[in-house]
Amino acid sequence: METAPKHREKKPRVSMPEQEPDQRAGNFQEVPLGYTAEMAVEEASRCLQCKKEPCVSGCPVGVDIPGFVRCIRSGEFGPAIQKIWATNSLPAVCGRVCPQEIQCEGRCVLGKKGEPLAIGHLERFAADFARDACISCDAAPVRSTGKKVAVVGSGPAGLTVAGDLIAKGHQVTVFEALHKTGGVLAYGIPEFRLPKDIVAHEVAQLERMGVRFECNMVIGVTLTLDELFEEGYDAVFLGVGAGLPRFMDIPGETLIGVMSANEYLSRANLMKAYRFPEYDTPIPRGRNVAVIGGGNVATDAARSALRLGADRVSIVYRRSRQEMPARAEEIRHAEEEGVELHLLTNPVRFLGDDDGRLVGMECLKMTLGEPDSSGRRRPVPEEGSEFVIECDLVVVAVGSGANPLLTRSTGDLKLNRWGYIEADPETGKTNLEGVWAGGDIVTGSATVILAMGAGRKAADSIQKYLTEKG
Amino acid sequence: MFKIIKRQEMAGGTIILNEIAAPRIARKARPGQFVILKANETGERIPLTMADFNPRQGTITVIYAVVGRSTSLFSQLQEGDSYQDVVGPLGRPTRLERMGTVVCIGGGTGVAVLYPIARGLKLLGNRVISIIGAREKELLILEDEMRAISDDLLVCTDGGSYGQQGLVTDLLAQVLQEERPDLVVAIGPVPMMRAVSEMTRPCNIKTLVSLNPIMIDGTGMCGGCRVSVGGEIRFACVDGPEFDGHQVDFDELMQRLQAYRAEERQSLECESQSLEIHRCKMEPQIVSAAR
Numbered sequence: 001m002e003t004a005p006k007h008r009e010k011k012p013r014v015s016m017p018e019q020e021p022d023q024r025a026g027n028f029q030e031v032p033l034g035y036t037a038e039m040a041v042e043e044a045s046r047c048l049q050c051k052k053e054p055c056v057s058g059c060p061v062g063v064d065i066p067g068f069v070r071c072i073r074s075g076e077f078g079p080a081i082q083k084i085w086a087t088n089s090l091p092a093v094c095g096r097v098c099p100q101e102i103q104c105e106g107r108c109v110l111g112k113k114g115e116p117l118a119i120g121h122l123e124r125f126a127a128d129f130a131r132d133a134c135i136s137c138d139a140a141p142v143r144s145t146g147k148k149v150a151v152v153g154s155g156p157a158g159l160t161v162a163g164d165l166i167a168k169g170h171q172v173t174v175f176e177a178l179h180k181t182g183g184v185l186a187y188g189i190p191e192f193r194l195p196k197d198i199v200a201h202e203v204a205q206l207e208r209m210g211v212r213f214e215c216n217m218v219i220g221v222t223l224t225l226d227e228l229f230e231e232g233y234d235a236v237f238l239g240v241g242a243g244l245p246r247f248m249d250i251p252g253e254t255l256i257g258v259m260s261a262n263e264y265l266s267r268a269n270l271m272k273a274y275r276f277p278e279y280d281t282p283i284p285r286g287r288n289v290a291v292i293g294g295g296n297v298a299t300d301a302a303r304s305a306l307r308l309g310a311d312r313v314s315i316v317y318r319r320s321r322q323e324m325p326a327r328a329e330e331i332r333h334a335e336e337e338g339v340e341l342h343l344l345t346n347p348v349r350f351l352g353d354d355d356g357r358l359v360g361m362e363c364l365k366m367t368l369g370e371p372d373s374s375g376r377r378r379p380v381p382e383e384g385s386e387f388v389i390e391c392d393l394v395v396v397a398v399g400s401g402a403n404p405l406l407t408r409s410t411g412d413l414k415l416n417r418w419g420y421i422e423a424d425p426e427t428g429k430t431n432l433e434g435v436w437a438g439g440d441i442v443t444g445s446a447t448v449i450l451a452m453g454a455g456r457k458a459a460d461s462i463q464k465y466l467t468e469k470g
Numbered sequence: 471m472f473k474i475i476k477r478q479e480m481a482g483g484t485i486i487l488n489e490i491a492a493p494r495i496a497r498k499a500r501p502g503q504f505v506i507l508k509a510n511e512t513g514e515r516i517p518l519t520m521a522d523f524n525p526r527q528g529t530i531t532v533i534y535a536v537v538g539r540s541t542s543l544f545s546q547l548q549e550g551d552s553y554q555d556v557v558g559p560l561g562r563p564t565r566l567e568r569m570g571t572v573v574c575i576g577g578g579t580g581v582a583v584l585y586p587i588a589r590g591l592k593l594l595g596n597r598v599i600s601i602i603g604a605r606e607k608e609l610l611i612l613e614d615e616m617r618a619i620s621d622d623l624l625v626c627t628d629g630g631s632y633g634q635q636g637l638v639t640d641l642l643a644q645v646l647q648e649e650r651p652d653l654v655v656a657i658g659p660v661p662m663m664r665a666v667s668e669m670t671r672p673c674n675i676k677t678l679v680s681l682n683p684i685m686i687d688g689t690g691m692c693g694g695c696r697v698s699v700g701g702e703i704r705f706a707c708v709d710g711p712e713f714d715g716h717q718v719d720f721d722e723l724m725q726r727l728q729a730y731r732a733e734e735r736q737s738l739e740c741e742s743q744s745l746e747i748h749r750c751k752m753e754p755q756i757v758s759a760a761r
């Protein structure tokens with residue numbers, strides 16, 4: 001903030017217009033509506049253009065924040081997006097879903113005395129502007145290298161690898177197990193937070209650049225890793241995500257009305273069950289819904305339940321609000337819409353009726369004890385504090401694990417003891433020649449931008465390998 | 471897109487056979503495995519077992535009963551039409567071994583699922599006694615095919631309109647009086663599989679059943695297909711669909727299959743209404759096209 005004139009700090013952050021809570025809780029349209037050009041310029045003008053760029057060090061892929069903000073400030077929206085694209089190929093997504101408060105915005109000096117610059121909002125603005133104006137990445141066309149790369153999984157990690165390597169002139173094919181591309185961006189994160197058109201646009205952009213997408217291909221089953229090499233692929237990137245639902249392992253978990261967040265959100269987003277019966281896949285429209293967990297997945301499930309017409313929705317979390325891993329904005333949005341928080345509460349069993357349908361959930365009150373291995377204070381049950389939450393739908397959103405479908409068909413691929421793939425954090429290399437991995441299947445559930453960062457590193461390493469291989 | 475090469479109606483149109491071009495799946499398919507099909511953009515993902523597959527021609531065959539919204543949508547697809555999505559082969563293949571004498575029991579459309587398994591067992595040199603049954607004669611499928619690969623084929627219908635009168639379990643009881651098979655494979659409605667498992671339990675005859683819980687992805691991602699087997703929770707799509715019948719909690723499975731009963735009814739009502747709506751929507755278009 002060295003040379004910055006004082007008056008700039010006083011300006012409040014330009015807030016983004018949003019749908020009103022009582023209105024939006026009844027629809028699946030996006031909640032924050034986006035900045036107008038005037039708003040974006042005004043917010044961008046709050047930036048102090050700090051020489052040390054602390055904000056950049058908070059961004060896992062090092063977006064040139066002062067640079068693109070400067071462009072927006074002077075109304076040059078086209079150049080702004082080119083600056084972002086240099087390090088981040090999915091800004092329309094990241095601007096919407098990055099946990100900015102602990103990343104870029106968490107380091108912004110404006111945040112010390114007032115509110116940090118709305119970096120996420122500005123990034124989203126630039127990306128949406130580019131999409132509306134049909135601006136595309138102006139990378140120069142390159143000569144084909146004749147090398148073939150297979151990308152397994154079309155989540156943010158895979159999409160990043162595909163984009164980086166097609167730009168280098170390799171032939172890239174993305175194999176996706178589901179019938180739709182995008183990974184969690186398509187099946188997990190709901191429409192009201194990340195419109196599916198945006199994800200489809202990013203994929204279409206890659207297709208235009210020459211990336212081939214093959215859906216309905218479960219690698220390890222429809223084709224094995226070895227067969228990919230037999231088909232002539234020179235390198236393979238595994239970005240299959242952490243698609244294994246975790247349950248609570250408590251009695252009553254197979255009652256009708258208890259389901260994993262993966263199932264609930266897949267029904268809603270991937271299968272568009274919120275538009276049942278126009279779409280054929282049904283989803284239980286619980287009246288009393290309890291969601292177990294405290295992350296983005298939990299807030300997404302809870303807010304979806306409200307939109308599907310539940311009378312009451314609560315989030316049941318075993319620690320306190322401070323420890324909730326969800327983005328701050330998601331918790332605020334959920335509360336505004338009427339989601340109740342049952343903090344320091346842990347379910348111990350599910351209760352059902354004679355037809356095997358859920359009617360309630362017995363919980364215990366918790367207190368916070370000593371910090372555990374994650375550095376957060378460990379929740380300890382209070383004796384005799386049992387109570388029942390009435391509910392006819394429980395969504396379990398307590399994290400996910402490594403899906404073994406691909407890895408068990410590839411016996412010599414090295415895994416860690418939780419079943420995640422072991423890959424070099426700097427290059428994404430696995431123990432197998434020609435095989436890279438990155439994203440949630442290496443780190444466990446993390447974030448979109450970390451998966452993209454891992455994809456970028458792997459793409460660099462694959463590029464080096466293919467060049468050296470000649 | 472996955473094109474329907476051949477379509478055949480069975481059991482008076484209540485059961486349909488589709489042979490579908492899916493070369494990559496055909497190459498990998500093994501008895502006991504299934505695929506998930508989706509007809510169009512708005513369709514559900516529906517699991518169906520492969521009743522046959524032909525790696526040389528690159529086709530797979532499914533045989534399904536028309537029971538609800540999605541299967542009746544499927545039944546409207548004609549030869550030359552396509553499924554938008556087909557994925558597989560999913561699930562673990564049947565462990566086919568030479569065991570000696572095997573009794574293969576199929577009820578209703580379960581016979582379609584049973585057929586490649588029974589054939590595989592026969593090819594390995596087992597003595598195959600097959601029992602197939604249906605409510606009435608018209609609903610009986612694959613009788614000739616089953617006869618061709620069985621050492622003995624016993625047929626029954628509930629009312630006795632064809633074959634012996636009674637349930638497949640009645641015929642199994644007769645067989646068990648004379649034989650002690652090394653393996654029983656039972657595939658059909660859940661109550662049938664439960665009844666067979668109860669009959670073989672006392673004499674401790676290994677019994678395989680194929681479970682059909684509601685599924686979405688079929689890759690172990692959603693957990694919707696979970697079943698209790700031997701007191702443990704298993705995912706039928708990746709750990710099954712075949713399990714030891716003596717270990718399966720059939721009551722729970724039956725309950726879980728009812729999870730969407732209300733929605734299924736609503737969906738079917740919509741189906742019949744939408745046929746009308748489609749007609750109304752079509753007409754003005756035809757008129758304007760004619761102009």
Ligand SMILES: Cc1cc2nc3c(=O)[nH]c(=O)nc-3n(C[C@H](O)[C@H](O)[C@H](O)COP(=O)(O)OP(=O)(O)OC[C@H]3O[C@@H](n4cnc5c(N)ncnc54)[C@H](O)[C@@H]3O)c2cc1C
Binds near residue numbers: 155156178219449
């Ligand atoms: C509901 C929800 C909300 C979230 N909200 C946020 C948020 O707000 N901000 C944020 O930063 N992060 C969020 N995350 C986390 C983030 O989405 C993930 O960390 C990120 O998507 C991981 O990317 P990935 O590319 O590693 O894997 P994924 O996105 O999981 O993609 C993997 C893809 O691989 C496919 N696949 C799996 N196995 C195979 C196979 N054998 N063959 C072929 N394809 C296969 C899968 O079908 C999937 O499409 C959220 C996650 C969820 C579930």
Ligand SMILES: Cc1cc2nc3c(=O)[nH]c(=O)nc-3n(C[C@H](O)[C@H](O)[C@H](O)COP(=O)(O)OP(=O)(O)OC[C@H]3O[C@@H](n4cnc5c(N)ncnc54)[C@H](O)[C@@H]3O)c2cc1C
Binds near residue numbers: 520535728
């Ligand atoms: C691994 C697997 C393999 C299968 N193989 C075959 C097969 O080869 N041939 C075949 O005809 N069917 C098979 N099924 C069952 C088939 O998937 C269902 O009949 C189908 O999903 C019904 O869809 P629908 O929309 O037409 O009916 P819905 O409207 O969904 O349901 C109509 C009726 O069918 C029942 N039902 C719903 N889902 C299922 C289900 N998964 N299994 C059984 N009953 C159900 C409902 O309770 C209801 O009474 C298989 C199921 C699984 C899980």
Ligand code: SF4
Binds near residue numbers: 120
């Ligand atoms: S990618 Fe994410 S962390 Fe980086 S600047 Fe953009 S919003 Fe911030």
Ligand code: SF4
Binds near residue numbers: 049055065109
């Ligand atoms: S975004 Fe914040 S930290 Fe970064 S340059 Fe602007 S004022 Fe400084």
Ligand code: FES
Binds near residue numbers: 685686691692707
């Ligand atoms: S169908 Fe989703 S886990 Fe089996």
